[in-house]
Amino acid sequence: MPDQAPVVELLVAFGQELREAGLPVGTGDVMTCCAAVATLDPSDLADLYWAGRTTMVTRRDQIPVYDRVFRRFFLGQPDAPAGAETLKPAIRAATPARSVLEIPATERGESGDDEEVSLGLMASDTEVRRDKSFAACTPEELAALRRIMARIRLTPPRRCTRRTAPAPTGSRPDMRRTVRETMRTHGEPAELFWRRRRERMRPLILILDISGSMSDYSRNLLQFAHSTSRAAARVEVFCFGTRLTRITKALERRRVDDALDQAAKAVVDWEGGTRIGDSLDAFVRGWGRRGTSRGAIVVICSDGLDRGDPAVLAGAMERLGRLSHRIVWMNPHKGDSTDFRPSTLGMMVAAPNIDLLLSGHDLRSLEELAALLPELR
């Protein structure tokens, strides 16, 4: 179709521009777009816009980016100045001195096989103590502890799903197998076969306070998040200080250091000050309401020092309690005490909705979390 060639070239170039802006546009999508434009009027700008939007956009949050590139490509309008929405996260270079999530290298070299050997060595070198608070550890001790933690996986509890699978005993008859067997016994159902409901792990959601001193504790939970998501459970990870940031994507790297590095870059606010209530509220509105936390175990790691309005925190915790299965709160100030009384206003406000309160200030308490988690049915 020689007369169509210029239109095709145009659309291919447009597809390239979209790709550069961060939209995942494949060749197949461009082809579909060409086919779509062929059924419409290529000279009509509105038709072009909608044809492209229907075929090359797959998510709602890609729409503003598409609009911007379309305007630039077809209408020649320059981009709006800084602050334009892009899909590539803006790496705000905070002054490195304040970069609180600095991670000393956990893995030595490339080989992970040496881990076990080096684990033993390191452990004896630095006398790893399970009950030493993270805040008091030196970077080498922290690295050693993290190597140990890399071996532990958080296992969320299981729940019954609505799917069934064949099983030796169960409450539902397996009609298909029964009928097949019945044919052998001339219509007399001699043996009944059963099905049982399958179990599935609940999703796990980590909401970590990384402001000020909390980052010491939170980054260790990030280690857990990384190893748990590698174990193919559904894990979502969020960080907050004054704002909530979703860092699940950043953690999808094989090497944990890379993953934590990416996470550190994705979080933008290092200014200190904590707004727990507003952040949890943002979570509830942005994700909780959409069902991300439905049936999930939510683990919040924070000391409860909230600078925001306590009423907001109370409301958010109440909603979160209804939208999720269980809420676990890790408060390092709890330490080893068993009769901890919440002393900060934030903790007092949040307390009625917390199902399990742990400390998370040392390795032993994290191991406790790993042990208690599967029990939260």
Added chain:
Amino acid sequence: MSEGRPDHPATVGELTDLLRGHGYLADRGMSTALFVALSLGRPILLEGEVGVGKTEVAKALAAVFERRLIRLQCYEGIDTNQALYEWDYARQMLQIRALSERQLDDEDAVDKLFGPKFLLERPLLEAVRAGDRAVLLIDEIDRADDEFEAFLLELLSDFQITIPEVGTVAAATRPLVVLTSNRTRELHDALKRRCLYHWVGYPSPEREVEIVLVRTPGVAEGLARKIVAAVNRLRQLDLAKPPGVAETLDWVATLQVLGEDDLDERSAADTLGAVVKERDDLELVHEHLEEIVSGA
């Protein structure tokens, strides 16, 4: 274009008019997306807020093209038995029983047991058989799980189903497939790529007034405008469940039934349940009721 059914429309404008004739007001984007879907024979995924007319458009399309509407309502745990086909086990067992009692030595007996008489066809198989005589609506696909999505992807690619005991059923022509999602879950990319994508947002106020006038005949335009303005203010209020177009229409119908011809604080307070459906939201709305209802 067969058996006297309406022709495929030639332009986007024609499709918009056809839909309007059946009471569905589609904006330019929606019409274009549907037109492309019809022309290319691709499924279309409509994502958007609750109550904006995603399901309605499938019904309207079925009416416009005089096709059968086959609806598959998805839920968590839906599997091939509910979506595709199932054997009528009870009947099969009775048949076996009957055959064995009469001691029939019939070679074909077992084959007949897996014949059409004992096959319960579910929506997807019906759609494959119906081909372009049907509009297949897969409603709320976000409520189904990953396994179902994978299975659906395969179906949407080939449009043929293999039933082990019977054989392969292939669609001679493809039905129009409309998938809807309320975005409670992120769908798998592979499924999204298979379909055309359209985000359905809230209509503009003028458009919403039009919709109200078309859908609820007998309502005064002034009242319609007031209600649409109030609903738009509600949407700005950051409620847990913002009202959709369906709620607007419900509100209008409620006021009509009660014989109210004006929207003031009293009538609004009485009928708020039609448009605000959550306890926390109700409290918030009552606080701001005056400014919501005031003005146009």
